[in-house]
Amino acid sequence: MLKLNRRIAALKPSATMAAETRATELKAAGVDVISLAAGEPDFDTPERIKDAARRALANGQTKYTPVAGTRDLKEAIRLKLKRDSGLDYEIAEIMASAGGKQAEANIIAALFDEGDEVIIPTPAWVSFVAMVNLSGAAAKLVECPEDRGFVLDPERLARAITPRTRGIILNSPSNPTGAVYSPGKLSELAKILLEAGLWILSDDVYEHIVYDGPVPHIFRIEPRLQARGFALNSLSKAYAMTGWRIGFAAGPKEVIAAAARLQGQNSGNPNSITQAAAIEALSGPQDEIKTMMAEFRRRRELVVERVRKLPGFKLPNVPSGAFYVFPNITELIGASLGDQTITDGNSFAELLLAEEHVALVGGNDFGAPHHVRMSYATSMENLNAAFDRIGKLVARLKR
Ligand code: GLU
DSSP, rough: OOOOOOHHHTOOOOOHHHHHHHHHHHHHHHHHOOOOOOOOSOOOOOOHHHHHHHHHHTTOOOOOOOOOOOOHHHHHHHHHHHHHOOOOOOOOGGEESSHHHHHHHHEEEEEEOTTTEEEESSSOOHHHHHHHHHHEEEEEEEEOOGGGGTTTOHHHHHHHHHTEEEEEEEEESSSTTOOOOHHHHHHHHHHHHHHOOOEEEEETTTTTSSSOOOOOHHHSSSSGGGGGEEEEEEEETTTTGGGGOOOEEEEHHHHHHHHHHHHHTTTTSOOOOHHHHHHHHHHHHHHHHHHHHHHHHHHHHHHHHHHHHHOOOOOOOOOHHHHHOOOOOOOGGEEEEETEEOOOOOHHHHHHHHHOOEEEEEEGGOOTTTTTTEEEEEEEHHHHHHHHHHHHHHHHEEE
């Protein structure tokens, strides 16, 4: 039998990527699929950013750059962190990577080892557990109950910390729940984290997609955490640049240097044209984010209303950030259509795609098997049509 590396053999495909790929394949085969699967803005990358890429191409910026990004890009990231979060970093504390995912994975690989535990509050984005396991460390899942707004409870956090715990991954606004941590909650958690001396990985990818106003960064709320933490981010969502693959990490320079060594050995610099475009994205006028937010707000209203009208779907919390809803479908577990029975979020997603051609992501790999994730980063027209179809499927189920 073929023998793979033990950790790679245990690696599952990314559930978000797999759901979107399946939808794309079906569309290519002529099926009229509506996708609420990918966490990907449907807006086009702003023209000013594309122009910067065209200029870089025309100027011949097509060669290797320093592995962790050009000095100009790191300077743009440094200024962005100051402008948007009030955080001070030096250039040597910044690394650009081919996507937020690569930055995050390299920091995790640089920091953690076999025997270590890393706390992941769940529901959590599907790739966190995989990245931690690849480092050799164990992911310690700490459930954030729905009736507490999917927010980590300080007492649960304190209970989960053992002598082996070395880090935690925080993600506010959260993918998949849309939960946003309040300054009060962040400060309670910060106290525990400071005392425990953990590494804090703050995934800030959805920082701009907040509906009740901005929340200070946890490193602003407790500045002593910055020396033990990483601000992790991507340009994918804020600037509609998913395909460009650009993200970054900022944190203590010894770890950044180690993560950059890893990047230098297994991939190299992020795309040179993308880096030029990213400088424009971060440094130019930031108005597109406001336009995008106005549209997300309208869509959120529609989606919350439509989900709450679906029999068997519960959505107690209106998400305050990101562009996902994460309804609970416990009431549909055990319902069936022909010989197909719904056993969890994943089986509901499969049935929905097969019967009504709507793609979404089952909650299983987010650590919440009685939920499904729907992205509303698509047009109102698509959203309305998708909910009509979901309604049709639910009406056909035998309960
Ligand atoms: N973060 C997005 C999502 O959850 C993009 C896909 C991915 O990288 O997982 O859908």
